Amino acid sequence: LIDKQSKYTVVANWKMHGSFDMCDSFANKLSTVCNSDSFTKIETVIAPPFLYLDSIGKKLAHLSIKFAGQDCHFAKSGAYTSDISADMLAELGCKYVILGHCERRKHYGETNKTICKKAESAILAGLVPIICIGEKCIKRAFEELKEQCKSCIPKNAEKIIIAYEPVYAIGTGIVPSQGEIKKAAEFIKSNVNQNAQVIYGGSVNEGNCKQIAQINGIQGLLVGSASIKPQSFSKIVTEVIESLG
Numbered sequence: 001l002i003d004k005q006s007k008y009t010v011v012a013n014w015k016m017h018g019s020f021d022m023c024d025s026f027a028n029k030l031s032t033v034c035n036s037d038s039f040t041k042i043e044t045v046i047a048p049p050f051l052y053l054d055s056i057g058k059k060l061a062h063l064s065i066k067f068a069g070q071d072c073h074f075a076k077s078g079a080y081t082s083d084i085s086a087d088m089l090a091e092l093g094c095k096y097v098i099l100g101h102c103e104r105r106k107h108y109g110e111t112n113k114t115i116c117k118k119a120e121s122a123i124l125a126g127l128v129p130i131i132c133i134g135e136k137c138i139k140r141a142f143e144e145l146k147e148q149c150k151s152c153i154p155k156n157a158e159k160i161i162i163a164y165e166p167v168y169a170i171g172t173g174i175v176p177s178q179g180e181i182k183k184a185a186e187f188i189k190s191n192v193n194q195n196a197q198v199i200y201g202g203s204v205n206e207g208n209c210k211q212i213a214q215i216n217g218i219q220g221l222l223v224g225s226a227s228i229k230p231q232s233f234s235k236i237v238t239e240v241i242e243s244l245g
């Protein structure tokens, strides 16, 4: 049922959660619940806070797991206290960077234009941007999505992931219907380069991941709250692999 043309990608966004202990338990759980073969069947990406990237990366170095930053600056370097550049993430071994998460848009006033600049800088650094878009207002969903597709997705990017994350679905337990997600994925694809991989995020958990994984046009999941529980995230990974058949 899953589109096998492109790899299925499951991303764990820890947000501002974690500790070195959590890196240990997460790595232990993933290594025992999933065998190393699992991570060749789907692309599993972990995005912890910057501070833990190195620690968890080393603990999971024996598995084909990939890592992502949760944000980056658009400049290569400069007087931007506390920021991290795409080059720095790439140097650390990250393959991806999450950009334009609705929490960044809400708390830091990130605009589509800034997100596009960040994505361009990520691509130049050799990273694959995972750009989050999603409507705040259900009634104006397609209008909002259209504007985001136009303004925050770089044109002609060779590889790009677009995470469709309706804002009302994040951390709320509310998940749109399968039909609504499919329609949104089709709409996004028709408004960007057709090679873009569309994934879904918003209240994904071990109970609903299999159903969401089977939606045509959705080629991955972005998992927030459920990804900080090692048991839940491992279960999501194994459930998705099972869906692949």
Ligand code: PEP
Residues within 6 Å of the ligand: 013, 015, 101, 165, 169, 170, 171, 172, 201, 202, 203, 204, 222, 223, 224, 225, 226
């Ligand atoms: C997110 O933060 O990107 C997210 C999808 O969160 P949650 O899974 O908790 O809704």
